[in-house]
Amino acid sequence: MSFAGAPISKAFIIGLGCTTLGAAATGRQYLLDVPLSPHLTRDHQFWRIPLHHLAYANSSELFLGIIVLFFTAVSVERMFGSVKFGSFLVVVTALSTVLELVVLLLFAKTSFTKLPAGPFAITCAIAYQYIRIVPSTFHWKFFSIDVSSNFGLYVVLSQLVTSQTPSTILVSLVGILSSYLYRANFLRVRSYRLSGGMVFLLSKLFAPLIGDMAAPPRANTLARGLTGAPAQPTTAQIEQLSAMFPNSSREAVVGALQRSQMDVNRAAEALLSG
16 A cells, blocks of 8 residues: 555645654644643633644654554545545544534533644544445454454554543544534535645645655555555546446445446446445
8 A cells, every 4th residue: 555646645644744753853742732721711822723733742643643544544535536635634624623622612621621732633534534435345253243454443543542531532523523524514515625726736835745646557456455455446447437427426436446346337236226
């Protein structure tokens, strides 16, 4: 599995690593969290609110966060397309920020008195989309318990979510709720797209840094077996099915191709029967 076809995911992970390590090197981690009192209520340091999404507080959380993002964001971006994925990140970041502040005010008299540093909400929002739209590649029984190929993801994600309880648990739930609202098209947020000018500007700024991110023509079978990552259909296959089923979303088309082992005819039958 690689970053091919997922330039935003690669830029996000590299940027997250740089900001976290930069904050640690300069001793500025204390600026990354958002305490309700006195920093917001008395000192009005509202600039902390958007800043806390930019970096984790320590290397352990960074390591876990990168693992989760690598195995979820890349697949989600390939299924959404980079423009839609970037728009999705903007929407869930905005929704999560508002909901985090609401939760912080509601639980102000409990042990939840600050927003922890790190994109916990954004990471969980991406993971929720991954679990919802990317089919599991295999299942097995463990003492009558059905275990899927996402088991490793659940283990790592649970460690990340519980790293600073209860704060990280609450903001992670906020991220899942934001992703659910996006999927439910709350206030028609799914129709939002980054402007053409913004896409052009970002591509010019970051393309020299992240390199060529063209999607691979076919996935490596051995890598899929080792990582549990599903195969990715080609652009031609997606366009062919999309032309046949113009009312089906991109993720529905990609999911049908993955479940049918990239067989366009079987995928078309699945979409017809669905």
